[in-house]
Amino acid sequence: MLRAILTASAAVAALLAPTTAPAHATATTARATARAEDAGRGIPPLTDRQGRVLTLHGWNIEDKAHRGDQALTGITERHLRDMRAHGFDFARLLVFWDDLEPSPGQYSRAYLSRIGRILDWAERYGVKVVLDAHQDVFGPAFGHRGIPEWATRTDGLPFTPHPDDWFAEYFEPAVQRAFTHLYEDTDLRRAQARMWRTLAGRFARHPALLGYDLLNEPMGEARPEEDQVTAAGRIEREQLTPMYNRLADAVRSADRHSWLFVEPTPVVGEGVPTALGRVEDPRVVYAPHFYDTAMEAGSDYDPGAGWIEAYERAVTAYPERYGIPVVVGEWGPPDSTLPNMGRFYRDAMASLGRYASGWAGYVWCYGGGYCAVDDAGVLRAHKELTAEPYAQAVAGTVRSAAYDAGRGVYRLSYRAAPHGPRLTGLSLPPGTWRVTADGGAAVVLGPAGRAWVRAVPGSLVTVTVERG
Helix, strand or coil, X not given: CCCHHHHHCHHHHHHHCCCCCXXXXXXXXXXEECHHXXXXXXXXXXXXXXXXXXXXXXXXXXXXXXXXXXXXXXXXXXXXXXXXXXXXXXXXXXXXXXXXXXXXCECCHHHHHHHHXXXXXXXXXXXXXXXXXXXXXXXXXXXXXXXXXXHXXXXXXXXXXXXXXXXXXXXXXXXXXXXXXXXXXXXXXXXXXXXXXXXXXXXXXXXXXXXXXXXXXXXXXXXCCCCHHHHHHHXXXXXXHHHHHHHXXXXXXXXXXXXEEECCCHHHHHCCCCCCCCCCCCCEEECCEECCHHHHCCCCCCCCCCHHHHHHHHHHHHHHHHCCCEEECEECCCCCCCCXXXXXXXXXXXXXXXXXXXXXXXXXXXXXXXXXXXXXXXXXXXXXXXXXXXXXEXXXXXXXXXXXXXXXXXXXXXXXXXXXXXXXXXXXXXXCEEEEECCCCEEEECCCCEEEXXXXXXXXXXXXXXXX
């Protein structure tokens, strides 16, 4: 998660300060996603193995409290069942290399089994999963999770904990040097690739698996003469791009079909386009995170600041250039109860719908703070705005899709594929919904929260979902 440390850099602030206040368009209750428009901009949709156009709405699921023999035991079947019951079909599952490979070359069978168990639950409830190789402040050598201690090299540089601002620890010399060694040392490169071959080899054929997020929020080491923006660009060009290509090769040795999710450095949250180069693989997804430093520090959303508009401009540049889909891997404020948070969620959902094939909010847990739901499993203040009808898989070409939250009406228009799959899947939040379709299509209602439309090949179909 992006923290306020980036704003501590005067160089960053000077580089990113707008010369004029961005114009702000008043949010409306009707939001539209147009995959045809995205394609015109050079951002293609995400697709499944059958060629259906995917839209992903979901949440991160994690267990940072348990390690070793107890790792992942904090995630239960309830997490997947409740997510699906609220109308979400996507989970980004945090996995930690230090739990997977506690000693060099020794992989935990119990950990792999627990990952498999979570995937089995996801399959049971119709949830697609991305495995996220997560790191926070590199790993356990610095009191966090991620890269194993045996793979952490600091050259004796200092590290000072920041208990009140853990993200500041990324800028400690020892942590920055550890990233340099991960990217540059031949034996660590091989170990990281071997770890990904192990995961892909175990789960490539699992029906719930959608893909792999190769490294969460990658950081690096700034040179003395560099500000954070310059350093981030160099790290992305010279270290992350080669790393992603190495890891893509490693995954493809075991899994030829799943999507590969690649992330920029967190500076993208400040409206800075990534400097990542091309990842030479036909199934790559750009997976940035969507955090505002002011809100991360506890401030309310400021609709007039233009942050969402600046982020959208920055985040679309890379996928437009390389013609790859976008899925936002994390987003959401730590305090959704503040007065402007209803406006934030409406604006954010509208923005995400303009360019992204999907998103995973942070985080599906039961309680306060970032948690999606309270102890009783009820969506917390304003987070109910993320639960809306959508077409999770379209067997054809999407012409338009729009949800009018005020009226409770969702409409999808698409040209059915001339051959191949005929079923288009809909995801519905809790409540009573009436689903109709024209163009000779038939509606099939499934378990709570799901419906399907069977279309005549090549026909133009309009689907309407109305709250009862």
